[in-house]
Amino acid sequence: QSALTQPRSVSGSPGQSVTISCTGTSSDVGGYNLVSWYQQHPGKVPELMIYDVSKRPSGVPDRFSGSKSGNTASLTISGLQAEDEADYYCCSFVGSYTYVLFGGGTKLTVL
Amino acid sequence: EVQLLESGGGLVQPGGSLRLSCAASGFTFSSSWIHWVRQAPGKGLVWVSRINRDGSSTNYADSVKGRFTISRDNAKNTLYLQMNSLRAEDTAVYYCATGITVAAYGHWGQGTLVTVSS
Numbered sequence: 001q002s003a004l005t006q007p008r009s010v011s012g013s014p015g016q017s018v019t020i021s022c023t024g025t026s027s028d029v030g031g032y033n034l035v036s037w038y039q040q041h042p043g044k045v046p047e048l049m050i051y052d053v054s055k056r057p058s059g060v061p062d063r064f065s066g067s068k069s070g071n072t073a074s075l076t077i078s079g080l081q082a083e084d085e086a087d088y089y090c091c092s093f094v095g096s097y098t099y100v101l102f103g104g105g106t107k108l109t110v111l
Numbered sequence: 112e113v114q115l116l117e118s119g120g121g122l123v124q125p126g127g128s129l130r131l132s133c134a135a136s137g138f139t140f141s142s143s144w145i146h147w148v149r150q151a152p153g154k155g156l157v158w159v160s161r162i163n164r165d166g167s168s169t170n171y172a173d174s175v176k177g178r179f180t181i182s183r184d185n186a187k188n189t190l191y192l193q194m195n196s197l198r199a200e201d202t203a204v205y206y207c208a209t210g211i212t213v214a215a216y217g218h219w220g221q222g223t224l225v226t227v228s229s
Contacts, residue, residue, distance in 0.1 A: 036215045051215030089156050093214040099170040100214045105155040
């Protein structure tokens with residue numbers, strides 16, 4: 001049960017766009033449209049930002065978008081704001097046995 | 112408002128046991144699949160276990176299989192995690208979470224810290 005692969009860190013300036021990748025296999029990310037993304041600020045509870053690859057829960061700004069190509073899912077944040085600085089985790093359903101895997105997390109720094 | 116409140120964490124010696132609880136309110140608990148997710152200090156999120164609506168189906172991460180047992184009491188709107196044979200690597204904040212769809216956790220508790228140390 002290896003974690004999904006995310007870059008350790010990404011950065012961008014206010015107003016720019018950044019994309020965080022999440023790479024798995026055909027048994028997880030590539031096999032199901034059940035990828036979600038979470039934002040976590042230090043000391044806080046994770047917050048769901050994207051689910052089912054590209055759906056946004058109510059209240060999440062449309063600056064956040066998700067997509068998937070093959071075995072790699074992506075979270076794109078456009079119009080970066082200072083408050084977007086946080087850790088981001090992807091998550092995928094991986095079947096009825098292993099069930100769910102998270103990525104290792106990506107630290108987003110807003111320069 | 113959906114609320115999940117974990118309790119039962121604390122300091123335990125290696126090899127010891129602990130039972131975590133997650134009290135739910137604000138939604139139809141008996142209709143929801145509930146999961147446990149943990150986060151070691153300074154580390155990432157790791158899925159631990161999940162249970163279906165009536166408790167008849169459960170799944171576990173390989174790292175806890177055979178040592179942890181997830182259960183629920185729908186009459187009490189409460190989820191449990193019985194943790195046995197605890198190891199230092201089980202030290203983490205344990206969250207209960209429920210979601211919109213599979214692997215989409217829209218609601219999280221505040222977490223309870225489990226520390227395994229002698």
